[in-house]
Amino acid sequence: MSTIPSQMTAIEIKEFGGPENLVPTIRPVPEPALGEVLIKVAAAGVNRPDVLQRMGGYAPPPGASDIPGLEVAGEVVAVGDGVTRFKVGDTLCALVAGGGYAEYCVAPEAQCLAVPNGYDMVKAAAVPETYFTVWTNVFDRGRLTGGESFLVHGGASGIGTTAIQLAKSFGARVFATASTDEKCREIEALGAERGINYKSEDYVEVVKELTGGEGVNLILDMVGGSYIQRNISALAVEGRLVYIAFLGGPKADVNFAPVMLKRLTITGSTLRPQSIEAKAAIGKSLEEKVWPLLNAGTVKPIIDSVFPLDQANKAHERIDDSGHIGKIVLEV
Numbered sequence: 001m002s003t004i005p006s007q008m009t010a011i012e013i014k015e016f017g018g019p020e021n022l023v024p025t026i027r028p029v030p031e032p033a034l035g036e037v038l039i040k041v042a043a044a045g046v047n048r049p050d051v052l053q054r055m056g057g058y059a060p061p062p063g064a065s066d067i068p069g070l071e072v073a074g075e076v077v078a079v080g081d082g083v084t085r086f087k088v089g090d091t092l093c094a095l096v097a098g099g100g101y102a103e104y105c106v107a108p109e110a111q112c113l114a115v116p117n118g119y120d121m122v123k124a125a126a127v128p129e130t131y132f133t134v135w136t137n138v139f140d141r142g143r144l145t146g147g148e149s150f151l152v153h154g155g156a157s158g159i160g161t162t163a164i165q166l167a168k169s170f171g172a173r174v175f176a177t178a179s180t181d182e183k184c185r186e187i188e189a190l191g192a193e194r195g196i197n198y199k200s201e202d203y204v205e206v207v208k209e210l211t212g213g214e215g216v217n218l219i220l221d222m223v224g225g226s227y228i229q230r231n232i233s234a235l236a237v238e239g240r241l242v243y244i245a246f247l248g249g250p251k252a253d254v255n256f257a258p259v260m261l262k263r264l265t266i267t268g269s270t271l272r273p274q275s276i277e278a279k280a281a282i283g284k285s286l287e288e289k290v291w292p293l294l295n296a297g298t299v300k301p302i303i304d305s306v307f308p309l310d311q312a313n314k315a316h317e318r319i320d321d322s323g324h325i326g327k328i329v330l331e332v
Contacts, residue, residue, distance in 0.1 A: 003077075004029060004038070004077055004078060004104070005029060006028060006029060007026050007027065007028060007029060008026070008027055008028075008029045008102055008103035008104050009024055009025070009026060009027075009102070009103050009309065009310070010024070010025055010026075010027045010067050010099075010101060010102035010103070011023065011024060011025070011067065011068065011069075011101035011102065011309065011310075011312040012025045012027075012066070012067060013053065013054050013066070013068065016054065016055055016056030017054070017055065017056075018054075018320075019054070019312075019313040019314070019316035019317045019320060020313055021054060021313075022054060022068075022101075022312045022313045022316060023313075024309075024310045027067070027102065029103075029104045030065070030099065030104060030105070030106045031078070031080075031106070032078055032079060032080035032083075032106050033080050033106070034080050034081050034082050035080060035081075035082045035083060035108055035109055035110070035276075036079075036080040036083070036106045036107060036108055036109065037076045037078070037079050037080070037083055037086055037092075037094075037106065037107055037109055037112060038076070038077050038078040038079070038080075038104060038105075038106050039072055039074040039075065039076060039077070039092070039094060039104065039105050039106070039107055040074045040075045040076075040077045040103070040104055041072045041073075041074040041100065041102060041103055041104060041105050041332045042072075042073055042074040042075070042121035042122075042125070042331070042332055043072070043073050043074070043121040043122045043124070043125035043306075043329050043330065043331050043332060044069045044071065044072045044073075044100040044101055044102075044105075044125055044309070044329070044330045044332070045069075045070070045071040045072075045100070045125045045126050045127075045128070045129055045130075045158075045327060045328075045329055045330075046069075046312075046315045046316070046319055046327070046328040046329065046330060047070055047071070047129050047130075047158065048157075048159075048222070048245060048247075048319070049070060049129075049272060050068040050069065050070065050101075050316070051316060051319060051320065053068050054068065054316065058272075060097065060098045060272075061097055061098075061272060061273045063097075064097035064098040064099070064272075065097075065098035065099030065105075066098065067098055067099045067100070067101055067102050068098065068100065068101050068312075069096070069098065069099060069100020069101035069102070069105070069330075070095065070096055070097070070098070070100055070128075070129045070272065071093065071094065071095055071096065071100060071125055071126075071127070071128040071129040072093065072094055072096060072100045072105050072107070072125055072128075073091070073092070073093040073094070073115065073121045073122075073124035073125035073127075074091065074092075074105075074121060074332075075089065075090070075091050076088050076089065076090045076091075076092065077104070079109075082109075083109045084109070085109055085112070086109060086112060091115050091121070091124075092112045092113060092114060092115060092124075093112070093113055093114075093115055093124040093125060093127055093128050094107035094111055094112040094113070094128060095107070095111040095128040095129060095132050095271075095279060095283070096111065097272055101309065101312055101330060102309075102332075103309070103332055108276045108279075108280075110276055110277070110279065110280035110283065111128075111276065111279050111280065111283060112283075113127075113128065113283060113286065113287065113291070114291070116291065116294035116295050117294075117295040118297075119294075121331075122303060122306055122329050122331060123300070123301055123303065125329055125330075126158070126301035126302075126303055126326075126327040126329055127294070127301050129158075129271070130158045130159050130162040130301070130327070131162055131166075131286055131290060132271055132279065132282050132283070132286065133159060133162075133244060133271050134159060134162045134163045134166055134220075135166070135282060135285060135286055135289075135290060136269065136271065136282045137220060137242045137244055137268075137269060138150070138163055138166065138167060138218070138220055138242070139166075139170070139285075139289075140282075140285075141240075141242050141267050141268075141269060142218045142220065142240050142242045142267075143218075143240065144167060144170065144172055144217070144218050145170070145171075145172075146170055146171025146172060147171060147172070147173075148172050148173070148217040148218060149172065149173040149174075149175070149207075149210075149211055149216040149217050149218070149236070150163075150167045150172045150173065150174050150175070150216060150217065150218045150219075150220070151174075151175045151176065151177070151203070151207055151216045151218070151219045151220070151234065152164060152167075152174070152175075152176045152177075152219075152220045153176070153177045153198075153219070153220065153221045153222060153223050153227065154176075154177065154178070154222055154223070155176025155177055155178045155183070155184075155187040155192060155195060156176075156178045156179075156183040156186060156187055156324070156325045156326070157222075157324075157326075158301075158302075158326055158327040158328075159220075159222065159244070160176055160178075160187065161187065161190055161301075161302040161325070161326045161327075162299075162301070163176075163220055164176055164187055164190045164191050164192050165190055165191055165298075165299040165300070166290065166293075166299055167191075168190075168191030168192075169191075169293055169298055169299055172218075173193055174191055174192045174193055175192060175193060175194050175195075175196060175203075175206070175207055175210065175216065176192045176194075176195055176196065177195075177196045177197075177198040177203050178195055178196070178197065178198070179197070179198065179199055179322065180197065180199075181197055183195065183325060184196065184197050186325050190302070193210070194206065194210060203230070203234065204230050204233050204234045207234050208234070211236065214236045214237075215233075215234050215235050215236035215237075215239060216234060216235060216236060216239065217235075217236055217238075217239055217240065218239065218240045218241075218242070219231050219234065219235060219239070219240070219241050219242070220242050220244065221241065221242070221243055221244070222243070222244050222245035222246070222247055223245075223246070223247050223248040224243065224245070224246030224247065224248050224249055224250055224252070225246065225247075225248025225249040225250075225251075225252055226248060226252065227248060228252040228254055229252060229253075229254050229255065232254070232255075232256075232258050232259060232262075232264065232266075233258065235262060235264055236262070237262045237263060238262070238263050238264070238265075239262060239264050239265075240264070240265045240266075240267070241264065241265070241266045241267070242267055242268055242269075243266075243267070243268030244268060244269065244270070301326065301327050302325065302326025302327060303326055303327055303329060304318070304324040304325050304326040304327060304328050305318055305324065305328050305329075306328075306329050306330075306331050307328070307329075307330055307331070308330070308331060309330050309331065309332045311330075312330055315328050315329075315330055
């Protein structure tokens with residue numbers, strides 16, 4: 001412990017609002033508790049929940065750090081009691097409930113995973129949040145199987161680029177929406193059968209046409225609002241609709257008759273407040289089902305841009321303008 005400093009640079013939210021409120025500060029280096037490791041952070045992923053927290057709409061769960069950042073990669077420099085899988089000197093990536101935008105971060109050992117083959121720390125930091133989220137919502141809750149059809153909104157986002165690749169790898173037909181023709185071509189290159197420009201096309205009509213009028217089996221949505229009724233219309237009989245965010249608002253005037261007539265399932269989840277045990281179970285599934293694909297290069301995180309830690313505000317400007325394709329990462 002003698003080589004670990006007592007203080008570190010971290011990014012705090014000065015007050016709720018725009019990216020300019022993300023400012024460097026000095027904080028005590030956290031100490032690993034029972035079952036935790038202390039990571040010297042090399043890189044941290046930037047995600048939409050960080051933006052929501054910055055704006056005052058997504059408070060950390062009880063006991064979590066107020067420092068934003070839900071995924072990191074780096075080197076283990078200390079371990080708490082009860083840690084058995086990882087040791088000082090190991091490199092890993094980890095899902096955390098907060099604290100990622102910092103030089104040091106603690107993580108439950110159960111939420112830590114080996115760095116995929118050949119990955120640098122930037123690529124490794126771009127994996128946990130999106131892969132945990134996509135796996136639990138598309139494959140656990142959404143029950144996507146090979147041969148089914150799948151529509152993901154926000155196909156050029158970190159979630160979207162991950163969902164497209166994984167769904168394709170497991171044998172699904174994949175469609176995705178995006179805001180520009182350029183993004184549509186990019187997501188088609190990742191494995192989407194059809195990118196749909198939601199500004200110039202009606203995604204309901206497009207997926208109905210592509211599925212012979214039936215609709216898709218599963219939709220992953222983070223928009224909500226006006227999309228809720230349209231998603232119901234775009235689903236096939238016995239279809240499933242999974243929500244992970246409501247960027248367009250959580251409320252809508254909805255006709256639920258088609259839900260009954262088509263025997264639809266509407267569900268959703270948030271990852272951050274779930275228990276360590278629940279996240280550990282997701283991590284175990286990822287190790288078994290997805291890590292072989294990452295190690296083989298069959299799927300990979302798509303990196304849009306990398307910013308130094310002290311330019312977290314610039315990283316948030318990038319995610320706010322929605323011009324990115326894939327993940328934004330902070331490098332420490």
